[in-house]
Amino acid sequence: MKFAFFDTKPYDKPSFDRFGKEKDIEFKYFETKLNEDTVELANGYDGVCVFVNDTVNAKVIDRLCEMGVKTVALRCAGFNNVDMKHAFGKIHVLRVPAYSPYAVAEHAIAMLLTSVRRIHKAYIRTRDFNFSLSGMTGFDLHGKTVGVIGTGRIGRVFIDICRGFGMKVLAYDKYPAKDLDNGDTVRYVSTDELFEKSDIISLHCPLTDDTYHIIDEASLNKCKKGVVIINTSRGALVDAEALLMKIKERKVGAACLDVYEEESDFFFEDYSGHIMDDDVLARLISMPNVIVSSHQAFLTEEALLNIAETTVNNIIDIATRGECPNELCYRGGNAEDCKTGKCF
Ligand code: NAI
Numbered sequence: 001m002k003f004a005f006f007d008t009k010p011y012d013k014p015s016f017d018r019f020g021k022e023k024d025i026e027f028k029y030f031e032t033k034l035n036e037d038t039v040e041l042a043n044g045y046d047g048v049c050v051f052v053n054d055t056v057n058a059k060v061i062d063r064l065c066e067m068g069v070k071t072v073a074l075r076c077a078g079f080n081n082v083d084m085k086h087a088f089g090k091i092h093v094l095r096v097p098a099y100s101p102y103a104v105a106e107h108a109i110a111m112l113l114t115s116v117r118r119i120h121k122a123y124i125r126t127r128d129f130n131f132s133l134s135g136m137t138g139f140d141l142h143g144k145t146v147g148v149i150g151t152g153r154i155g156r157v158f159i160d161i162c163r164g165f166g167m168k169v170l171a172y173d174k175y176p177a178k179d180l181d182n183g184d185t186v187r188y189v190s191t192d193e194l195f196e197k198s199d200i201i202s203l204h205c206p207l208t209d210d211t212y213h214i215i216d217e218a219s220l221n222k223c224k225k226g227v228v229i230i231n232t233s234r235g236a237l238v239d240a241e242a243l244l245m246k247i248k249e250r251k252v253g254a255a256c257l258d259v260y261e262e263e264s265d266f267f268f269e270d271y272s273g274h275i276m277d278d279d280v281l282a283r284l285i286s287m288p289n290v291i292v293s294s295h296q297a298f299l300t301e302e303a304l305l306n307i308a309e310t311t312v313n314n315i316i317d318i319a320t321r322g323e324c325p326n327e328l329c330y331r332g333g334n335a336e337d338c339k340t341g342k343c344f
Pocket of ligand 1: 207
């Protein structure tokens with residue numbers, strides 16, 4: 001089988017070559033992202049392998065189908081970049097539901113500790129032999145309240161780590177887990193209570209119509225002064241302009257952003273020699289209390305191996321059995337047509 005691999009980065013190839021070779025799948029690596037302009041590159045391939053910032057909209061899906069491409073293999077968990085309603089019944093859409101929840105949860109914690117203990121400032125100061133401590137006062141995480149929105153795989157690992165620090169957890173999930181709330185150190189609450197009582201808020205839910213801009217001017221107004229916002233999920237969970245405004249007003253104490261609403265224009269690429277066109281991103285990055293990483297929370301050796309292995313197994317499942325536990329189905333479709341029972 002031959003798969004066209006879009007948005008290739010050097011770190012993708014070793015693991016996909018290894019697992020592809022084992023299962024006789026040949027990956028043709030393209031650096032470009034998949035979109036309406038580049039979809040022709042998929043001509044002659046059995047499927048496409050795509051990542052978070054590839055565009056799999058209705059036009060791309062129709063063209064893939066016309067060219068006889070049968071499978072869209074997402075090498076990520078989120079699928080907000082795929083028009084699932086349009087894809088339903090036309091083309092297989094497979095994903096990697098979990099590759100390392102630890103990678104993302106640990107990155108969120110790394111950003112939080114960096115921010116509240118000013119490690120990013122210390123690194124720059126001491127390299128310049130500036131050993132002054134002024135402006136470096138942080139705060140203890142112990143005893144603080146962290147609000148966690150989304151208590152799935154990543155959210156739960158994040159909660160476990162926070163509990164290790166002696167933090168109290170206020171959780172919100174549209175589908176709460178039965179075994180998480182202990183009525184004491186971890187409690188499910190309404191979003192309003194979470195916003196009002198949390199010192200730190202970390203987002204671990206998917207991007208859906210419900211969660212779009214879940215952090216906006218109205219929700220930030222409800223928060224404590226000095227709240228720390230962590231987003232390692234999807235950029236559009238946060239209204240970046242509202243966040244910037246609230247940072248300027250000193251309402252938000254710090255922001256740790258691994259994702260950004262307009263990230264597909266910039267993230268994963270080197271723009272160091274360019275003029276930054278996105279004023280909101282440029283202003284956020286200029287803030288001393290904002291840390292931005294470019295969607296790297298997933299990027300650990302363990303996660304890369306899991307991503308490649310699961311993607312290859314997904315492709316083989318569909319090719320040999322016509323079904324795959326990691327196939328995405330659209331709930332608006334015909335329930336009887338759902339082979340996997342994994343509709344969303
Ligand atoms: P998961 O599916 O295990 O958990 C998501 C949780 O969100 C579930 O408990 C679900 O019930 C909950 N949820 C769904 N709709 C909600 C709503 N409207 N309000 C509140 N909660 C809601 O997913 P997992 O593996 O924990 O991943 C979470 C998110 O992390 C993904 O959707 C993805 O966007 C992001 N992610 C980011 C990565 C990065 O490198 N920065 C890497 C991998 C995932």
